[in-house]
Amino acid sequence: MSRLGELTWKQRLGVDSCVRCGRCETVCPAYMSGSPLNPKQIIAGLSDQLRLEVDRPLAIDGGDVVVGDGLLVTPDALWGCTTCMACVQACPAFIEIVDDIVDMRRYLTLSEGAPPGTSAATFKNMERAGNPWGYSPDDRFAWGADLDLPFAERGQHYEVLYWVGCSAAYDKRNQRIARSVVRLLREAGVRFAVMREESCTCESARRLGEEYLYQTAAQANVENLGAYTFDRVVAHCPHCFNTIRNEYPQFGGSYPVVHHSQLIDELVTSGRLHPAGGAGPRVAFHDSCYLGRYNGEFEAPRATLRAAGVDVVELPRSRAEGLCCGGGGGKMWFEAKVDKDVNVIRMEEALAARPDVVGVACPFCLTMLDSAAKSLGVDDVKVMDVSEVLVQAIDGPVSPAV
Amino acid sequence: MPPHDPTLTACLQPTGPLRPTFCNVPEWAQVTLYVAGLLAIGIFAYGIYRHWRVWMAGQPGAPARNTGRWGERAGLVARYVLGQSKTLERRYAGLFHTGILWGFILLFIGTALATIDWDVFRLFFATRLLGGPFYLGYEAVLDTAGLVFTVGLLLAIWRRYVTAPHHVLGAWDFVIWSLVVVNVTGFVVEGLRLAIAPVAWGGYSWVGQGLANLVFAFGGAEFIQGPARSLHLWLWLLHAAAAPRRRWCSSRRSRSPTRCTWSRCRPTPSSRTSSPSEPGPRSSRSTSRTPSSSACRGSAS
């Protein structure tokens, strides 16, 4: 979207109802970090523009181009958004700010051919190799080479299909999340499988406006998933989880989808998993936007931590008001100069709670907060996925992949 | 009180509690009110129509979550509009929003009942709605609503101009101040009315009666039947005229006819950028903003 004439009536109704309260501004991690993004300014600006344009014959020209350098909404502002939904959660007029921002990004990426920074290379990798880094698709399950992973077979029935996602498949640190999940599934005796054809959901490409890439990937993934029989999909990545759960039905792929923390919580409650108990570490829990605000799941990751005997420490901004790690919306894939990175702001907040561990439920959060810890020179506080904390409670530190 | 003065006869309640209508208001002012009222309704309707056009110029189609499920969505309206549960997520802001909203709703109902009483019950059924115990309850509820409304406005003003966190800048001042004027003049008009034509049940209009007592304390009969009456009339006119409006464009138009500039987006002193009463971001590092650049980042300035 680059002209207001392209907005649906629903989007226009939303933008027109902005009351300039600025709540979105107060919760926006991009704005906090000093990026040029101010959601209030975008929505209020569009709202003014709508009212100015309505007396002109819109049908003829669709309105002025409002997105571009020096125009009402600048690309730099749009690329600042982590799609964390904090603004939408805060907005008393229920304006779907993130959808509007992604709409304008789509214009920049697809019509202008101007995606941000190095993300064009990331798109290429996703397209060619099925992962954002461009690693070989053959290495997708290298993290479990010593684990004798069960690959899904046609005609077989599985309780869960474990969707690993690129981050835990290729990122050395995050491979330990996948290993923990497998460890827990085995411990509980869950009949599970991973899918050899698994490939990037291209969710971050979609948030960066690369809709075609996303749709092609979605079709392929839905087709592949359709070949197997399973009761549900489990994903430890909230971005994969959200995509498969809420977006794949539009592509014909409707399955029950759970986040690994939900499954673990269930397994503990039903007695299939029984952690030994005992005093766990002091864990400050950081909510994932895509699990929490997007899907309303705040309890399961905390329950997972408690199952590990953990004393869960709540951060000042948590649950629906949780602060983003800075990694959503495709922000993982390019750098932008700001005053202070969001992940550093968040990590400082977490450190102020004096935890032993910062608990996360998302591989991107893990990467972002880990890198913040490094840049802050902190090495006595670890960032760990909730499943890793639980595995540690069961049998000590998780061994890294071979 | 000369009983032959028809505008004063309207103030009297000789048969017991009965809402005095157009007390001390001459015919020309009454006619003006009806004409201006119709005009205001017309302007209001045009404003709605203009917004309607803004929306309807859009592309068709709405997300599934915005269609159907009428019962559930009506429940959301009740919760978020009437119950203000969204604004109440922040205590201070939620408090004054709820006060202003409910003050306004009750006063709106009150004004509507007054119109129905005078222009429907009296004209068409030759009876009155606002009399007896119902009228006394009506007075007590409306005085309370007006006070809640006024306190809400003062809290809002405190935040907008005194604590003034950066994010509330850019709102239009006229609405809030005109509402203060309407409420304050409303009470003064009521107080003067109760001074000009006291009634034994004035205590039900407890705020107005308080003001009337002040008038008695400081002004003699001469003052009450002279200047107080003119003041009552002029404030009545001001009260009716200060009907709030909403600005079409929140920002000043720049030279280019199709660009709005955000006139309030300017650097603010750092002491004003975060409100102590605002339970938003709590990490001190992230709330203190550097006042160096333009305070509203982005393209427009």
Ligand code: HEM
């Ligand atoms: C924005 C709309 C309005 C608001 C917020 C408002 C508010 C108030 C308030 C707070 C009072 C004090 C007494 C009470 O609460 O009963 C009052 C009294 C009064 N208002 Fe309004 N008002 C509004 C519109 C109007 C209009 C359009 C008229 C028509 C002329 C009107 C006529 C009066 C009169 C005559 C009184 C004195 C009542 C008495 O003597 O007891 N008001 N108003």
Ligand code: SF4
């Ligand atoms: S989604 Fe998050 S980063 Fe994007 S504008 Fe809203 S609050 Fe800011």
Ligand code: SF4
């Ligand atoms: S929170 Fe919503 S209504 Fe308030 S300024 Fe932001 S977009 Fe506008």
